[in-house]
Amino acid sequence: MPDFSNYKFTVSDRFLNYVQIDTQSDPQFETYPSTSKQKNLGNVLVNELKKIGISDAELDEFGYVYATIPANSSKTVPVVCFCSHMDTSPDCSGENVKPIIHKNYQGGDIVLPDDPSQILKMADHADLRNQLGNDIITASGTTLLGADNKAGLAEIMEAANFLISHPEIKHGTIKILFTPDEEIGRGVDKVDLKRLAADFAYTIDGETLGSVENETFSADGAKIKISGVSTHPGFAKGKMQSAIKIASEIVAALPADLSPENTNQKQGFMHPVSISGHVEEATVELILRDFDNDNLAELGLRLNAICRDVLTDYPDSSFKLEIKEQYRNMKSVLDQYPKVTEFAVKAIEKSGLDVKLQSIRGGTDGSRLSFMGLPCPNIFAGEHAFHSRLEWVSVQDMQKAVETIINLACIWHDES
Structure with missing residues (x-):
């Protein structure tokens, strides 16, 4: 397994950049994507992927980003895709997001400065108790943060950067998919699965550190x-x-x-x-x-x-x-491919975390992808209180998500 002890993570820097790009989707529009501004982030991601060294990165007419990390091993390994969505919820403004890093969180409530009535209370957000000493990122109080799902975007981008810059880490072909309009239920309406050409996938769009979800509404x-x-x-x-x-x-x-x-x-x-x-x-x-x-x-x-x-x-x-x-509930599909979830559990354990295999009272792009022939459970991104002005994520949780993605790519290689 890779050694991250001396690796300088940039996932938080990527995240802080992405959340300042307004990508709110809108169910009132029937275009694809529903809002053209989602493509602004798509273009940023494509340019970053190309700088990393992924030459085939491309944004299509419908607002989907496709990219490939080529295999660096002669082994026959299933093609695995990592997926996150670019849009933010229409339930709360995503314009002019001002992210704030609350370093070395020591407990207690966090008052958001642009609207002091917005208070991230430890009593209401149980997972804050597990964040002591970590760096918490929130918005300023007048918008959502966009951790749902720009944390996932940043984590996949960071994992891609790590794998490209560490060719000694052996893996099969890895696909990257970034989707628009997930928040309004259209995240995979125009996805080209033939172009993606993946065997299995994982959405990086979950909440609590260490969680993997194989069941949805x-x-x-x-x-x-x-x-x-x-x-x-x-x-x-x-x-x-x-x-x-x-x-x-x-x-x-x-x-x-x-x-x-x-x-x-x-x-x-x-x-x-x-x-x-x-x-x-x-x-x-x-x-x-x-x-x-x-x-x-x-x-x-x-x-x-x-x-x-x-x-x-x-x-x-x-x-x-x-x-x-x-x-539909993706569990009926995932139960036919038990290794997909088993490998996610192993990857989380390899990251030094306790695994939380659970159901989600919601859905992800993975729900529909699973029924389209691409089995796709959901892995934690570290996002909390999504769709609200109290949304937050910790830098350290995002780093662990990056480790999990990389470990998962290695497991698919090693156990194939």
């Missing part, structure tokens, strides 16, 4: 289109049936025990994410989540029943419920 998106009855409000008695009010009643009727704020572990939920419209027409959009596909289907049936119950009081109005598949 199964996910559907739901859209309720309501047609009401509009008339002049001054003469509306007995006539008007407001689509806005119908939409509100549907949202109010959602079961409280099936909301994100009241569920955890393997419990599913139905969650309204958008409501819009006017008296005559309104739309409610929701996300449906569960680890079990049958339970997910049941959530759709329950939602339809709720809509029907509400509409019984509005006989001249109607609704249309559309449910679309977003991604």
Whole structure:
């Protein structure tokens, strides 16, 4: 295994640069990528990859970055891909991010200077207890940080730099894939798997140090289109049936025990994410989540029943419920290729860490890639409190993620 004792990590420098490039995706646009500014970071990454010595690095028209680290061994080794996404969540501003390094963290709360009401509290963020003496990176309080998933980008870039500059470390062919629009569920819509030509993959997009996730939610998106009855409000008695009010009643009727704020572990939920419209027409959009596909289907049936119950009081109005598949629990695929997860566990152990094999109450590009024929679990990147102004990551956790990626490449070589 490689020796990192004398290696000068630059992963934090890369990360600090990437987070200052606004790459927020936008679900309201149907273009690929949804926002052209994501390509700004893509071009930066391609230029850096070429400087490292990866000559085939390229940004395509859809905003995907592809690159290859050639094999330096005569052994026949499966082609392994490392993947992260370039976009940040539309839930919180990613413009003018001002990253701050809180060196040698000694415990306690961290007040973010540009908005002192934003306080990273040790009581609320349990993993801070494991960061004593480490260097914590946050934003300044008015934006998210972008550790989700620019920590993963920086870690893959650093690992690539290490492997290219240490040819004595033997490995097979390694592919790099950076995707746009993961945060809005389109991260692999336009990916070219033939061009990628990988056998297995790993997303570097997880949270806690030492974690590897081989199970995700199964996910559907739901859209309720309501047609009401509009008339002049001054003469509306007995006539008007407001689509806005119908939409509100549907949202109010959602079961409280099936909301994100009241569920955890393997419990599913139905969650309204958008409501819009006017008296005559309104739309409610929701996300449906569960680890079990049958339970997910049941959530759709329950939602339809709720809509029907509400509409019984509005006989001249109607609704249309559309449910679309977003991604499925990748465990059913990964269980067919046990070495993929086993090698991730070994790589984390080789990095001197305790392994946390777990499920994630969310999804990654790996969920869909797995069902597209590219088995792909998720490995920690060290990101925490993502999609919020309290987002943070530690420099030392990112360094351990770099070590894990490199160890994983070595394990695939040595055990092939």
